[in-house]
Amino acid sequence: MSATDAASQHRDVPEPTFGFWRRSYAMLVKEFIQLRRDRVSFAMIVMIPVMQLLLFGYAINTTPRHLPTAVLIQEDSDLARSVLKALENTNYFRFTREVHSVAEFDDLLQSGKVLFGVEIPRGFERAVRRGDRPALLVAADATDPVAAGSALGTLGMVVQTALAHDLHIGDPPAMPFEIRAHARYNPAAESRLNIVPGLVGTILTMTMLIFTALSVTREIERGTMESLLSMPIRPVEVMFGKIIPYVIVGFIQASLIVGIGTLLFGVPILGSVALLAALTTLFITTNLSIGYTFSTIVQNQLQAMQMSMMFFLPSILLSGFMFPFAGMPVWAQYLGEGLPLTHYIRIVRAIMLKGAAPSNLQYDTIALIVLMLIAMTIAVTRFRRTLD
Incomplete structure:
Protein backbone atom coordinates (compact mmCIF):
# COMPACT_ATOMS: atom_id res chain seq x y z
CA MET A 1 0.00 0.00 0.00
CA SER A 2 1.37 3.40 -0.92
CA ALA A 3 1.79 6.24 1.57
CA THR A 4 -1.00 8.18 -0.17
CA ASP A 5 -3.45 5.30 0.19
CA ALA A 6 -2.49 4.82 3.86
CA ALA A 7 -3.07 8.50 4.60
CA SER A 8 -6.41 8.39 2.81
CA GLN A 9 -7.44 5.29 4.74
CA HIS A 10 -6.38 6.96 8.02
CA ARG A 11 -8.60 9.97 7.25
CA ASP A 12 -11.56 7.66 6.68
CA VAL A 13 -11.29 6.12 10.18
CA PRO A 14 -13.81 7.86 12.47
CA GLU A 15 -12.16 9.80 15.28
CA PRO A 16 -13.31 9.19 18.87
CA THR A 17 -15.67 11.91 20.05
CA PHE A 18 -13.59 12.62 23.13
CA GLY A 19 -10.30 13.02 21.20
CA PHE A 20 -10.83 16.69 20.34
CA TRP A 21 -11.62 17.67 23.93
CA ARG A 22 -8.76 15.63 25.36
CA ARG A 23 -6.21 17.32 23.13
CA SER A 24 -7.73 20.74 23.79
CA TYR A 25 -7.53 20.10 27.54
CA ALA A 26 -3.89 19.04 27.20
CA MET A 27 -3.09 22.32 25.42
CA LEU A 28 -4.98 24.24 28.09
CA VAL A 29 -2.95 22.65 30.88
CA LYS A 30 0.26 23.23 28.93
CA GLU A 31 -0.47 26.96 28.54
CA PHE A 32 -1.22 27.38 32.25
CA ILE A 33 2.05 25.63 33.11
CA GLN A 34 3.91 27.91 30.69
CA LEU A 35 2.21 30.97 32.18
CA ARG A 36 3.20 29.89 35.67
CA ARG A 37 6.82 29.57 34.57
CA ASP A 38 6.76 32.99 32.87
CA ARG A 39 6.62 35.02 36.07
CA VAL A 40 7.12 38.38 34.37
CA SER A 41 4.08 37.92 32.13
CA PHE A 42 2.00 36.69 35.07
CA ALA A 43 3.02 39.74 37.10
CA MET A 44 1.98 42.03 34.24
CA ILE A 45 -1.45 40.38 34.08
CA VAL A 46 -2.01 41.20 37.75
CA MET A 47 -0.15 44.48 38.12
CA ILE A 48 -1.29 46.48 35.08
CA PRO A 49 -5.04 46.56 35.95
CA VAL A 50 -4.26 47.11 39.64
CA MET A 51 -1.89 49.96 38.79
CA GLN A 52 -4.40 51.60 36.45
CA LEU A 53 -7.14 51.38 39.06
CA LEU A 54 -4.99 52.86 41.83
CA LEU A 55 -3.54 55.63 39.68
CA PHE A 56 -6.82 56.74 38.15
CA GLY A 57 -8.70 56.32 41.42
CA TYR A 58 -6.31 58.04 43.81
CA ALA A 59 -3.50 59.87 42.01
CA ILE A 60 -5.24 61.53 39.06
CA ASN A 61 -7.04 64.78 39.77
CA THR A 62 -8.29 67.05 36.98
CA THR A 63 -9.26 69.81 39.45
CA PRO A 64 -6.02 70.26 41.39
CA ARG A 65 -6.08 72.09 44.71
CA HIS A 66 -3.54 73.41 47.23
CA LEU A 67 -1.24 74.59 44.46
CA PRO A 68 2.12 76.11 45.50
CA THR A 69 1.93 79.90 45.58
CA ALA A 70 4.43 82.67 46.37
CA VAL A 71 3.47 86.01 47.84
CA LEU A 72 5.19 89.39 47.55
CA ILE A 73 3.80 91.59 50.31
CA GLN A 74 4.88 95.19 49.91
CA GLU A 75 2.42 96.22 52.61
CA ASP A 76 1.65 94.16 55.71
CA SER A 77 -1.88 95.31 56.58
CA ASP A 78 -5.04 93.72 57.93
CA LEU A 79 -6.74 93.87 54.55
CA ALA A 80 -3.72 92.31 52.81
CA ARG A 81 -3.71 89.42 55.27
CA SER A 82 -7.45 89.03 54.82
CA VAL A 83 -7.04 88.77 51.04
CA LEU A 84 -4.37 86.09 51.45
CA LYS A 85 -6.59 84.17 53.86
CA ALA A 86 -9.48 84.39 51.41
CA LEU A 87 -7.23 83.00 48.68
CA GLU A 88 -6.27 80.08 50.89
CA ASN A 89 -9.89 79.42 51.77
CA THR A 90 -10.64 78.67 48.13
CA ASN A 91 -8.44 75.55 48.61
CA TYR A 92 -6.74 76.25 45.30
CA PHE A 93 -3.80 78.23 46.66
CA ARG A 94 -1.20 77.11 49.21
CA PHE A 95 1.34 79.75 50.17
CA THR A 96 4.77 78.12 50.29
CA ARG A 97 7.10 81.09 49.69
CA GLU A 98 7.23 84.71 50.81
CA VAL A 99 9.55 86.79 48.63
CA HIS A 100 10.89 90.30 49.00
CA SER A 101 11.59 91.39 45.43
CA VAL A 102 10.01 91.24 42.01
CA ALA A 103 13.09 89.41 40.63
CA GLU A 104 12.69 86.61 43.17
CA PHE A 105 8.96 86.55 42.41
CA ASP A 106 9.62 86.09 38.69
CA ASP A 107 12.38 83.52 39.23
CA LEU A 108 10.11 81.22 41.25
CA LEU A 109 7.50 81.25 38.51
CA GLN A 110 10.04 80.70 35.76
CA SER A 111 11.71 77.78 37.53
CA GLY A 112 8.35 76.11 38.22
CA LYS A 113 8.82 76.04 42.00
CA VAL A 114 5.45 77.76 42.35
CA LEU A 115 2.46 77.92 40.01
CA PHE A 116 1.08 81.25 41.25
CA GLY A 117 2.40 84.49 42.63
CA VAL A 118 0.40 87.12 44.52
CA GLU A 119 1.68 90.70 44.76
CA ILE A 120 0.11 93.18 47.19
CA PRO A 121 1.30 96.74 46.42
CA ARG A 122 2.33 99.41 48.90
CA GLY A 123 -0.46 101.60 50.26
CA PHE A 124 -3.05 98.95 49.35
CA GLU A 125 -5.40 99.30 52.32
CA ARG A 126 -5.24 103.11 52.42
CA ALA A 127 -6.04 103.27 48.70
CA VAL A 128 -9.02 100.96 49.24
CA ARG A 129 -10.43 103.11 52.01
CA ARG A 130 -9.98 106.26 49.92
CA GLY A 131 -11.84 104.64 47.01
CA ASP A 132 -8.91 104.58 44.58
CA ARG A 133 -9.59 100.96 43.54
CA PRO A 134 -6.00 99.64 43.69
CA ALA A 135 -5.07 96.46 41.82
CA LEU A 136 -3.79 93.28 43.37
CA LEU A 137 -1.74 91.11 40.97
CA VAL A 138 -2.11 87.33 40.70
CA ALA A 139 0.41 85.88 38.25
CA ALA A 140 -0.13 82.30 37.08
CA ASP A 141 2.14 79.82 35.34
CA ALA A 142 -0.27 78.97 32.51
CA THR A 143 1.96 76.42 30.80
CA ASP A 144 -0.56 73.97 32.30
CA PRO A 145 -3.94 75.56 31.48
CA VAL A 146 -5.88 72.96 33.50
CA ALA A 147 -4.09 73.75 36.74
CA ALA A 148 -4.19 77.52 36.24
CA GLY A 149 -7.71 77.88 34.85
CA SER A 150 -9.65 76.44 37.78
CA ALA A 151 -7.76 78.52 40.34
CA LEU A 152 -8.05 81.79 38.40
CA GLY A 153 -11.80 81.24 38.09
CA THR A 154 -12.21 81.59 41.87
CA LEU A 155 -10.67 85.04 42.18
CA GLY A 156 -14.01 86.85 41.99
CA MET A 157 -15.23 85.39 45.27
CA VAL A 158 -11.96 86.31 46.96
CA VAL A 159 -12.84 90.01 46.64
CA GLN A 160 -16.25 89.45 48.19
CA THR A 161 -14.82 87.45 51.12
CA ALA A 162 -12.14 90.00 51.92
CA LEU A 163 -14.59 92.92 51.72
CA ALA A 164 -17.19 91.26 53.91
CA HIS A 165 -14.62 90.40 56.55
CA ASP A 166 -12.60 93.60 56.80
CA LEU A 167 -14.75 96.37 55.35
CA HIS A 168 -18.11 94.94 56.41
CA ILE A 169 -19.61 95.57 53.00
CA GLY A 170 -22.00 93.09 51.41
CA ASP A 171 -22.16 93.56 47.64
CA PRO A 172 -21.10 97.11 46.80
CA PRO A 173 -21.98 98.47 43.37
CA ALA A 174 -18.32 99.34 42.77
CA MET A 175 -15.63 97.09 44.16
CA PRO A 176 -13.06 99.04 46.24
CA PHE A 177 -10.20 97.00 44.72
CA GLU A 178 -9.67 94.61 41.85
CA ILE A 179 -7.65 91.47 41.25
CA ARG A 180 -5.73 91.41 38.00
CA ALA A 181 -4.95 87.90 36.83
CA HIS A 182 -1.93 87.59 34.58
CA ALA A 183 -1.59 84.19 32.88
CA ARG A 184 2.08 84.02 31.96
CA TYR A 185 3.77 81.92 29.24
CA ASN A 186 0.44 80.80 27.73
CA PRO A 187 -2.02 83.67 28.14
CA ALA A 188 -4.50 82.27 25.61
CA ALA A 189 -4.54 78.89 27.45
CA GLU A 190 -3.82 77.03 24.20
Whole structure:
Protein backbone atom coordinates (compact mmCIF):
# COMPACT_ATOMS: atom_id res chain seq x y z
CA MET A 1 0.00 0.00 0.00
CA SER A 2 1.37 3.40 -0.92
CA ALA A 3 1.79 6.24 1.57
CA THR A 4 -1.00 8.18 -0.17
CA ASP A 5 -3.45 5.30 0.19
CA ALA A 6 -2.49 4.82 3.86
CA ALA A 7 -3.07 8.50 4.60
CA SER A 8 -6.41 8.39 2.81
CA GLN A 9 -7.44 5.29 4.74
CA HIS A 10 -6.38 6.96 8.02
CA ARG A 11 -8.60 9.97 7.25
CA ASP A 12 -11.56 7.66 6.68
CA VAL A 13 -11.29 6.12 10.18
CA PRO A 14 -13.81 7.86 12.47
CA GLU A 15 -12.16 9.80 15.28
CA PRO A 16 -13.31 9.19 18.87
CA THR A 17 -15.67 11.91 20.05
CA PHE A 18 -13.59 12.62 23.13
CA GLY A 19 -10.30 13.02 21.20
CA PHE A 20 -10.83 16.69 20.34
CA TRP A 21 -11.62 17.67 23.93
CA ARG A 22 -8.76 15.63 25.36
CA ARG A 23 -6.21 17.32 23.13
CA SER A 24 -7.73 20.74 23.79
CA TYR A 25 -7.53 20.10 27.54
CA ALA A 26 -3.89 19.04 27.20
CA MET A 27 -3.09 22.32 25.42
CA LEU A 28 -4.98 24.24 28.09
CA VAL A 29 -2.95 22.65 30.88
CA LYS A 30 0.26 23.23 28.93
CA GLU A 31 -0.47 26.96 28.54
CA PHE A 32 -1.22 27.38 32.25
CA ILE A 33 2.05 25.63 33.11
CA GLN A 34 3.91 27.91 30.69
CA LEU A 35 2.21 30.97 32.18
CA ARG A 36 3.20 29.89 35.67
CA ARG A 37 6.82 29.57 34.57
CA ASP A 38 6.76 32.99 32.87
CA ARG A 39 6.62 35.02 36.07
CA VAL A 40 7.12 38.38 34.37
CA SER A 41 4.08 37.92 32.13
CA PHE A 42 2.00 36.69 35.07
CA ALA A 43 3.02 39.74 37.10
CA MET A 44 1.98 42.03 34.24
CA ILE A 45 -1.45 40.38 34.08
CA VAL A 46 -2.01 41.20 37.75
CA MET A 47 -0.15 44.48 38.12
CA ILE A 48 -1.29 46.48 35.08
CA PRO A 49 -5.04 46.56 35.95
CA VAL A 50 -4.26 47.11 39.64
CA MET A 51 -1.89 49.96 38.79
CA GLN A 52 -4.40 51.60 36.45
CA LEU A 53 -7.14 51.38 39.06
CA LEU A 54 -4.99 52.86 41.83
CA LEU A 55 -3.54 55.63 39.68
CA PHE A 56 -6.82 56.74 38.15
CA GLY A 57 -8.70 56.32 41.42
CA TYR A 58 -6.31 58.04 43.81
CA ALA A 59 -3.50 59.87 42.01
CA ILE A 60 -5.24 61.53 39.06
CA ASN A 61 -7.04 64.78 39.77
CA THR A 62 -8.29 67.05 36.98
CA THR A 63 -9.26 69.81 39.45
CA PRO A 64 -6.02 70.26 41.39
CA ARG A 65 -6.08 72.09 44.71
CA HIS A 66 -3.54 73.41 47.23
CA LEU A 67 -1.24 74.59 44.46
CA PRO A 68 2.12 76.11 45.50
CA THR A 69 1.93 79.90 45.58
CA ALA A 70 4.43 82.67 46.37
CA VAL A 71 3.47 86.01 47.84
CA LEU A 72 5.19 89.39 47.55
CA ILE A 73 3.80 91.59 50.31
CA GLN A 74 4.88 95.19 49.91
CA GLU A 75 2.42 96.22 52.61
CA ASP A 76 1.65 94.16 55.71
CA SER A 77 -1.88 95.31 56.58
CA ASP A 78 -5.04 93.72 57.93
CA LEU A 79 -6.74 93.87 54.55
CA ALA A 80 -3.72 92.31 52.81
CA ARG A 81 -3.71 89.42 55.27
CA SER A 82 -7.45 89.03 54.82
CA VAL A 83 -7.04 88.77 51.04
CA LEU A 84 -4.37 86.09 51.45
CA LYS A 85 -6.59 84.17 53.86
CA ALA A 86 -9.48 84.39 51.41
CA LEU A 87 -7.23 83.00 48.68
CA GLU A 88 -6.27 80.08 50.89
CA ASN A 89 -9.89 79.42 51.77
CA THR A 90 -10.64 78.67 48.13
CA ASN A 91 -8.44 75.55 48.61
CA TYR A 92 -6.74 76.25 45.30
CA PHE A 93 -3.80 78.23 46.66
CA ARG A 94 -1.20 77.11 49.21
CA PHE A 95 1.34 79.75 50.17
CA THR A 96 4.77 78.12 50.29
CA ARG A 97 7.10 81.09 49.69
CA GLU A 98 7.23 84.71 50.81
CA VAL A 99 9.55 86.79 48.63
CA HIS A 100 10.89 90.30 49.00
CA SER A 101 11.59 91.39 45.43
CA VAL A 102 10.01 91.24 42.01
CA ALA A 103 13.09 89.41 40.63
CA GLU A 104 12.69 86.61 43.17
CA PHE A 105 8.96 86.55 42.41
CA ASP A 106 9.62 86.09 38.69
CA ASP A 107 12.38 83.52 39.23
CA LEU A 108 10.11 81.22 41.25
CA LEU A 109 7.50 81.25 38.51
CA GLN A 110 10.04 80.70 35.76
CA SER A 111 11.71 77.78 37.53
CA GLY A 112 8.35 76.11 38.22
CA LYS A 113 8.82 76.04 42.00
CA VAL A 114 5.45 77.76 42.35
CA LEU A 115 2.46 77.92 40.01
CA PHE A 116 1.08 81.25 41.25
CA GLY A 117 2.40 84.49 42.63
CA VAL A 118 0.40 87.12 44.52
CA GLU A 119 1.68 90.70 44.76
CA ILE A 120 0.11 93.18 47.19
CA PRO A 121 1.30 96.74 46.42
CA ARG A 122 2.33 99.41 48.90
CA GLY A 123 -0.46 101.60 50.26
CA PHE A 124 -3.05 98.95 49.35
CA GLU A 125 -5.40 99.30 52.32
CA ARG A 126 -5.24 103.11 52.42
CA ALA A 127 -6.04 103.27 48.70
CA VAL A 128 -9.02 100.96 49.24
CA ARG A 129 -10.43 103.11 52.01
CA ARG A 130 -9.98 106.26 49.92
CA GLY A 131 -11.84 104.64 47.01
CA ASP A 132 -8.91 104.58 44.58
CA ARG A 133 -9.59 100.96 43.54
CA PRO A 134 -6.00 99.64 43.69
CA ALA A 135 -5.07 96.46 41.82
CA LEU A 136 -3.79 93.28 43.37
CA LEU A 137 -1.74 91.11 40.97
CA VAL A 138 -2.11 87.33 40.70
CA ALA A 139 0.41 85.88 38.25
CA ALA A 140 -0.13 82.30 37.08
CA ASP A 141 2.14 79.82 35.34
CA ALA A 142 -0.27 78.97 32.51
CA THR A 143 1.96 76.42 30.80
CA ASP A 144 -0.56 73.97 32.30
CA PRO A 145 -3.94 75.56 31.48
CA VAL A 146 -5.88 72.96 33.50
CA ALA A 147 -4.09 73.75 36.74
CA ALA A 148 -4.19 77.52 36.24
CA GLY A 149 -7.71 77.88 34.85
CA SER A 150 -9.65 76.44 37.78
CA ALA A 151 -7.76 78.52 40.34
CA LEU A 152 -8.05 81.79 38.40
CA GLY A 153 -11.80 81.24 38.09
CA THR A 154 -12.21 81.59 41.87
CA LEU A 155 -10.67 85.04 42.18
CA GLY A 156 -14.01 86.85 41.99
CA MET A 157 -15.23 85.39 45.27
CA VAL A 158 -11.96 86.31 46.96
CA VAL A 159 -12.84 90.01 46.64
CA GLN A 160 -16.25 89.45 48.19
CA THR A 161 -14.82 87.45 51.12
CA ALA A 162 -12.14 90.00 51.92
CA LEU A 163 -14.59 92.92 51.72
CA ALA A 164 -17.19 91.26 53.91
CA HIS A 165 -14.62 90.40 56.55
CA ASP A 166 -12.60 93.60 56.80
CA LEU A 167 -14.75 96.37 55.35
CA HIS A 168 -18.11 94.94 56.41
CA ILE A 169 -19.61 95.57 53.00
CA GLY A 170 -22.00 93.09 51.41
CA ASP A 171 -22.16 93.56 47.64
CA PRO A 172 -21.10 97.11 46.80
CA PRO A 173 -21.98 98.47 43.37
CA ALA A 174 -18.32 99.34 42.77
CA MET A 175 -15.63 97.09 44.16
CA PRO A 176 -13.06 99.04 46.24
CA PHE A 177 -10.20 97.00 44.72
CA GLU A 178 -9.67 94.61 41.85
CA ILE A 179 -7.65 91.47 41.25
CA ARG A 180 -5.73 91.41 38.00
CA ALA A 181 -4.95 87.90 36.83
CA HIS A 182 -1.93 87.59 34.58
CA ALA A 183 -1.59 84.19 32.88
CA ARG A 184 2.08 84.02 31.96
CA TYR A 185 3.77 81.92 29.24
CA ASN A 186 0.44 80.80 27.73
CA PRO A 187 -2.02 83.67 28.14
CA ALA A 188 -4.50 82.27 25.61
CA ALA A 189 -4.54 78.89 27.45
CA GLU A 190 -3.82 77.03 24.20
CA SER A 191 -3.55 73.32 24.89
CA ARG A 192 -1.04 72.69 22.10
CA LEU A 193 1.55 74.81 23.89
CA ASN A 194 1.25 72.44 26.81
CA ILE A 195 0.87 69.16 24.91
CA VAL A 196 3.51 69.42 22.17
CA PRO A 197 6.54 69.95 24.47
CA GLY A 198 5.30 67.09 26.66
CA LEU A 199 5.02 64.84 23.61
CA VAL A 200 8.76 65.18 23.03
CA GLY A 201 9.47 63.45 26.32
CA THR A 202 6.60 60.97 26.05
CA ILE A 203 7.56 59.68 22.60
CA LEU A 204 11.24 59.49 23.51
CA THR A 205 10.44 57.55 26.68
CA MET A 206 8.44 54.94 24.80
CA THR A 207 10.83 54.45 21.90
CA MET A 208 14.09 54.58 23.85
CA LEU A 209 12.90 52.07 26.45
CA ILE A 210 11.73 49.61 23.81
CA PHE A 211 14.86 49.94 21.64
CA THR A 212 17.31 49.08 24.39
CA ALA A 213 15.08 46.68 26.33
CA LEU A 214 15.01 44.53 23.20
CA SER A 215 18.71 44.88 22.39
CA VAL A 216 20.22 42.30 24.76
CA THR A 217 17.25 39.91 24.71
CA ARG A 218 17.34 39.87 20.90
CA GLU A 219 21.01 38.85 21.02
CA ILE A 220 20.22 36.03 23.45
CA GLU A 221 17.31 34.69 21.39
CA ARG A 222 19.32 34.76 18.18
CA GLY A 223 22.32 33.09 19.78
CA THR A 224 24.72 35.96 19.02
CA MET A 225 25.29 36.72 22.70
CA GLU A 226 27.62 33.71 22.99
CA SER A 227 29.94 35.22 20.39
CA LEU A 228 29.77 38.58 22.14
CA LEU A 229 30.61 37.09 25.53
CA SER A 230 33.61 35.23 24.11
CA MET A 231 35.25 38.51 23.14
CA PRO A 232 37.59 40.44 25.49
CA ILE A 233 35.03 43.15 26.18
CA ARG A 234 33.82 44.61 29.48
CA PRO A 235 30.16 45.00 30.49
CA VAL A 236 30.41 48.79 30.52
CA GLU A 237 31.85 48.71 26.98
CA VAL A 238 28.97 46.55 25.79
CA MET A 239 26.50 48.97 27.38
CA PHE A 240 28.02 52.07 25.80
CA GLY A 241 28.30 50.33 22.46
CA LYS A 242 24.58 49.55 22.51
CA ILE A 243 23.42 52.88 23.93
CA ILE A 244 25.35 55.42 21.84
CA PRO A 245 23.74 54.56 18.45
CA TYR A 246 20.29 54.99 19.97
CA VAL A 247 21.31 58.34 21.46
CA ILE A 248 21.74 59.56 17.90
CA VAL A 249 18.41 58.01 16.87
CA GLY A 250 16.67 59.63 19.83
CA PHE A 251 18.20 63.01 19.06
CA ILE A 252 16.90 62.79 15.49
CA GLN A 253 13.43 61.92 16.84
CA ALA A 254 13.49 64.84 19.26
CA SER A 255 14.61 67.27 16.54
CA LEU A 256 11.81 66.03 14.30
CA ILE A 257 9.13 66.48 16.98
CA VAL A 258 10.35 69.92 18.04
CA GLY A 259 10.63 71.03 14.42
CA ILE A 260 7.09 69.90 13.57
CA GLY A 261 5.75 71.46 16.77
CA THR A 262 7.38 74.77 15.92
CA LEU A 263 6.48 74.89 12.23
CA LEU A 264 2.99 73.37 12.22
CA PHE A 265 1.66 74.15 15.71
CA GLY A 266 3.43 77.43 16.38
CA VAL A 267 5.05 76.34 19.65
CA PRO A 268 7.79 78.86 20.43
CA ILE A 269 11.33 78.15 21.61
CA LEU A 270 12.03 81.12 23.86
CA GLY A 271 15.09 79.65 25.54
CA SER A 272 18.45 78.35 24.36
CA VAL A 273 18.30 75.69 21.67
CA ALA A 274 21.76 74.45 22.73
CA LEU A 275 20.54 74.01 26.32
CA LEU A 276 17.45 72.15 25.09
CA ALA A 277 19.64 69.86 22.94
CA ALA A 278 22.05 69.11 25.80
CA LEU A 279 19.34 68.27 28.32
CA THR A 280 17.41 66.25 25.74
CA THR A 281 20.54 64.16 25.16
CA LEU A 282 20.79 63.63 28.92
CA PHE A 283 17.15 62.53 29.05
CA ILE A 284 17.62 60.14 26.11
CA THR A 285 20.67 58.57 27.77
CA THR A 286 18.76 58.14 31.04
CA ASN A 287 15.92 56.29 29.32
CA LEU A 288 18.33 54.14 27.34
CA SER A 289 20.10 53.18 30.56
CA ILE A 290 16.79 52.17 32.14
CA GLY A 291 15.83 50.17 29.04
CA TYR A 292 19.22 48.44 29.09
CA THR A 293 18.66 47.56 32.75
CA PHE A 294 15.35 45.94 31.79
CA SER A 295 17.13 43.88 29.14
CA THR A 296 19.44 42.42 31.81
CA ILE A 297 16.46 41.39 33.96
CA VAL A 298 14.12 39.75 31.45
CA GLN A 299 14.77 36.60 29.42
CA ASN A 300 12.98 37.22 26.12
CA GLN A 301 11.66 40.01 23.92
CA LEU A 302 8.05 39.58 25.05
CA GLN A 303 9.04 40.16 28.66
CA ALA A 304 11.13 43.15 27.60
CA MET A 305 8.11 44.73 25.90
CA GLN A 306 5.91 44.02 28.91
CA MET A 307 8.34 45.54 31.38
CA SER A 308 8.78 48.61 29.18
CA MET A 309 5.02 49.15 29.10
CA MET A 310 4.87 48.61 32.85
CA PHE A 311 7.32 51.49 33.28
CA PHE A 312 5.77 53.67 30.59
CA LEU A 313 2.26 53.60 32.09
CA PRO A 314 3.08 55.36 35.39
CA SER A 315 5.48 57.65 33.53
CA ILE A 316 2.74 59.07 31.35
CA LEU A 317 0.23 59.33 34.22
CA LEU A 318 2.44 60.65 37.05
CA SER A 319 4.79 62.96 35.15
CA GLY A 320 2.42 65.90 34.70
CA PHE A 321 1.97 65.26 30.98
CA MET A 322 -1.73 64.36 31.07
CA PHE A 323 -2.75 65.63 34.51
CA PRO A 324 -1.45 68.50 36.68
CA PHE A 325 1.46 67.25 38.77
CA ALA A 326 0.83 69.64 41.65
CA GLY A 327 -2.73 68.35 42.03
CA MET A 328 -1.70 64.77 42.76
CA PRO A 329 -1.45 63.35 46.30
CA VAL A 330 1.90 63.66 48.03
CA TRP A 331 2.70 59.94 47.70
CA ALA A 332 2.01 60.10 43.95
CA GLN A 333 4.28 63.14 43.63
CA TYR A 334 7.08 61.24 45.36
CA LEU A 335 6.66 58.40 42.85
CA GLY A 336 6.62 60.90 40.01
CA GLU A 337 9.90 62.45 41.17
CA GLY A 338 11.57 59.10 40.53
CA LEU A 339 10.56 59.12 36.84
CA PRO A 340 12.82 60.77 34.23
CA LEU A 341 9.81 61.99 32.22
CA THR A 342 8.63 64.17 35.14
CA HIS A 343 11.85 66.16 35.17
CA TYR A 344 12.20 66.37 31.41
CA ILE A 345 8.67 67.70 30.92
CA ARG A 346 9.47 70.51 33.36
CA ILE A 347 12.71 71.19 31.51
CA VAL A 348 11.30 71.22 27.98
CA ARG A 349 8.29 73.37 28.91
CA ALA A 350 10.47 75.78 30.85
CA ILE A 351 12.95 76.22 27.99
CA MET A 352 10.43 76.40 25.15
CA LEU A 353 7.66 78.43 26.81
CA LYS A 354 9.43 80.39 29.56
CA GLY A 355 12.93 80.91 28.17
CA ALA A 356 14.41 79.38 31.33
CA ALA A 357 18.15 79.55 31.99
CA PRO A 358 20.33 76.72 33.39
CA SER A 359 20.04 78.22 36.89
CA ASN A 360 16.26 77.66 36.76
CA LEU A 361 16.69 73.98 35.85
CA GLN A 362 19.31 72.83 38.34
CA TYR A 363 17.08 70.52 40.37
CA ASP A 364 15.62 68.63 37.39
CA THR A 365 19.00 68.39 35.66
CA ILE A 366 20.64 66.89 38.75
CA ALA A 367 17.69 64.49 39.15
CA LEU A 368 18.16 63.20 35.59
CA ILE A 369 21.89 62.71 36.14
CA VAL A 370 21.27 60.76 39.36
CA LEU A 371 18.64 58.54 37.73
CA MET A 372 20.96 57.88 34.78
CA LEU A 373 23.88 56.88 37.05
CA ILE A 374 21.67 54.58 39.14
CA ALA A 375 20.34 52.83 36.02
CA MET A 376 23.82 52.45 34.52
CA THR A 377 25.21 51.02 37.75
CA ILE A 378 22.43 48.43 37.98
CA ALA A 379 22.79 47.52 34.32
CA VAL A 380 26.55 46.98 34.50
CA THR A 381 26.22 45.03 37.76
CA ARG A 382 23.53 42.74 36.38
CA PHE A 383 25.10 42.17 32.98
CA ARG A 384 25.68 38.45 32.61
CA ARG A 385 29.14 37.40 31.56
CA THR A 386 27.75 33.97 30.76
CA LEU A 387 24.40 32.64 29.52
CA ASP A 388 23.83 30.56 32.68
